[in-house]
Amino acid sequence: MAIDRDAALSWYQRNRARSRALFDMLPGDVYYQKPIDLRHPVVFYDGHLPGFSFNTLVKNGLGRPSIDARLEALFARGIDPHESQAAGDAGARNLWPPRETVRAFVAEADRQVLDAIAHAEIDQPGHPLLDRAEAAFAILEHEAMHQETLLYMWHRLPFEMKRAPAGYRPETGAAPPVQRDTHVPGGPVTLGVDAGARPFSWDNERPALTTFVTDFSIDRHNVTNAAFLEFVEAGGYRNPRLWRAKDWVWVGEHRLEHPLFWERQDGRYFWRGMFEAVLLPPGWPVYVTLAEAAAFAAWRGRRLPTEAQYQRAAYGTPGGEERRFPWGDACADESRGVFDFASWDPRPAGSTPAGASAWGVHDLVGNGWEWTRTPFAPFPGFTPIPSYPEYSADFFDGDHFVMKGASPATARELIRPTFRNWFRPRYPYVYATFRTVADA
Numbered sequence: 001m002a003i004d005r006d007a008a009l010s011w012y013q014r015n016r017a018r019s020r021a022l023f024d025m026l027p028g029d030v031y032y033q034k035p036i037d038l039r040h041p042v043v044f045y046d047g048h049l050p051g052f053s054f055n056t057l058v059k060n061g062l063g064r065p066s067i068d069a070r071l072e073a074l075f076a077r078g079i080d081p082h083e084s085q086a087a088g089d090a091g092a093r094n095l096w097p098p099r100e101t102v103r104a105f106v107a108e109a110d111r112q113v114l115d116a117i118a119h120a121e122i123d124q125p126g127h128p129l130l131d132r133a134e135a136a137f138a139i140l141e142h143e144a145m146h147q148e149t150l151l152y153m154w155h156r157l158p159f160e161m162k163r164a165p166a167g168y169r170p171e172t173g174a175a176p177p178v179q180r181d182t183h184v185p186g187g188p189v190t191l192g193v194d195a196g197a198r199p200f201s202w203d204n205e206r207p208a209l210t211t212f213v214t215d216f217s218i219d220r221h222n223v224t225n226a227a228f229l230e231f232v233e234a235g236g237y238r239n240p241r242l243w244r245a246k247d248w249v250w251v252g253e254h255r256l257e258h259p260l261f262w263e264r265q266d267g268r269y270f271w272r273g274m275f276e277a278v279l280l281p282p283g284w285p286v287y288v289t290l291a292e293a294a295a296f297a298a299w300r301g302r303r304l305p306t307e308a309q310y311q312r313a314a315y316g317t318p319g320g321e322e323r324r325f326p327w328g329d330a331c332a333d334e335s336r337g338v339f340d341f342a343s344w345d346p347r348p349a350g351s352t353p354a355g356a357s358a359w360g361v362h363d364l365v366g367n368g369w370e371w372t373r374t375p376f377a378p379f380p381g382f383t384p385i386p387s388y389p390e391y392s393a394d395f396f397d398g399d400h401f402v403m404k405g406a407s408p409a410t411a412r413e414l415i416r417p418t419f420r421n422w423f424r425p426r427y428p429y430v431y432a433t434f435r436t437v438a439d440a
């Protein structure tokens with residue numbers, strides 16, 4: 001068995017408990033609302049998580065019968081819709097079933113998924129979906145990923161709708177850490193992983209690919225709010241020369257003057273946190289779109305890292321071996337980075353020095369995903385994952401870019417060198433930050 005049933009059961013249950021707690025954070029009347037225009041309403045995600053798990057493992061994988069074919073189709077998919085075809089119109093409430101109906105479907109889907117993980121032949125060598133228990137891993141990672149979706153959606157809801165867990169306050173910190181350019185010597189970099197080398201990997205991680213990077217230097221810390229404020233105050237949002245053509249159009253269309261996570265009040269900037277607005281914490285990594293990150297880098301006469309440069313900075317070592325984590329082999333605990341729901345907001349850049357990479361670069365994993373300038377594309381030899389063939393392939397369109405690392409809302413199970421995330425360059429909601437590089 002490539003999968004440990006008990007570990008999978010407890011992961012599924014942990015996932016479900018966390019998802020339930022996230023849905024329970026919201027008052028009932030938000031259920032049919034869309035916290036983000038381009039995404040489905042809350043009800044979709046309630047049904048999508050166990051619905052996807054049921055479809056993938058029980059129905060498609062094991063070939064068992066439907067619970068309710070209409071609901072299974074309704075909840076099957078709904079990610080990252082096109083700007084033009086915003087998912088489900090505001091008036092489409094009728095499309096969505098009553099909450100009681102969803103509750104009953106979810107309970108039955110959960111029951112059958114748990115039964116399958118506990119008793120069924122979910123690991124069948126040679127089976128297209130069940131070989132090495134692929135469908136089981138896919139559903140577990142899928143739910144973990146969507147918990148981050150939920151959090152960045154909840155982030156946009158009015159504060160009155162959310163109650164902070166007792167005792168929680170954002171850790172705003174004091175002055176930003178001293179930024180420094182860190183030299184990283186060139187060398188080979190492994191991107192991706194061969195299918196057999198790990199219990200599970202997504203299709204976009206496969207197969208392993210070795211590339212080379214030449215010498216470069218990279219910011220030791222993420223670009224902070226304080227650094228980004230200099231760009232804002234220097235007129236960065238008014239200077240077309242710093243922006244790519246499409247990004248400049250976007251700035252104009254939305255009359256942007258600062259990142260979405262910032263709010264201006266009485267001449268001062270605040271950060272819109274999960275539960276409250278705080279006076280802009282100068283030392284937090286700034287959260288921005290790729291468009292804004294690239295404009296800042298251009299203003300500094302630098303660039304965003306490529307995926308390979310990120311990989312070298314995070315996992316390379318002077319001795320030539322590549323590490324399992326930036327800090328080495330030790331497990332990914334709270335001392336190594338701000339991830340695994342350690343915080344509802346960022347923490348000051350540099351607050352987990354025990355997570356620095358071999359070159360002394362901080363926060364490469366945690367405290368915000370890291371934008372790269374690499375378009376999301378398959379590695380040579382890519383084949384779509386049979387349990388979810390559209391997972392990556394639908395987004396190899398040149399208009400999605402690779403993000404690496406992790407945010408405070410990234411589950412620890414997703415933390416590995418080869419994990420790739422991706423979004424459009426002007427998608428402003430995600431917990432994504434950046435750092436800049438220069439060629440040596």
Ligand code: AVJ
Binds near residue numbers: 080149
């Ligand atoms: C990999 C995070 C970009 O949320 O759009 C969830 C993950 N895919 N359900 C997304 C995903 C299908 C995806 N990202």
Ligand code: FE
Binds near residue numbers: 048052077078079142
């Ligand atoms: Fe999904």
